[in-house]
Amino acid sequence: MEEDLLREGVERMRGLAETTGAGVYRQLASVFGARLAARLVGQGRCEDALAVCDEALRDWPAQAGAMAARADALLELGRFDEARAEIERLKGAAPGYGAIEDLEAKWAARQR
Secondary structure: OHHHHHHHHHHHHHHHHHHHOOHHHHHHHHHHHHHHHHHHHHOOOHHHHHHHHHHHHHHOOOOHHHHHHHHHHHHHOOOHHHHHHHHHHHHHHOOOOOHHHHHHHHHHHHOO
C-alpha cells in the first residue's frame, strides 16, 4: 500500500512539473522516489530500487536520499566499487547526511 502511494506521489509531482514548469515538483517527485527506493531495498528488490533511484536522480541530481538508497542497493547486489563511488558522491553532495556513516560501515563490513 505504501509503495503504491509513493509511486502515485512520484507520478503526480512529475505531472505537476510538466503542467506548471515548476522545478519544485520535480524535486518533490525525487523525494518520493528516494523513499520508494529505500523501501524496495528493504524488500530485497534492489534492481527495481536502482531504476527508481536513477529516475529520482534525473529529477533532482543532488537528492541525498536517492544517492543513499542507490548506494545501499549496490551494496546489497555486491557491486562494491559502484557502491563506493556512490557513497563518495553522496559525501560530496551532502557531507552531513545521516546515512553516510551506516553506508560506510556496511561497505567496510562487506569488504572482509
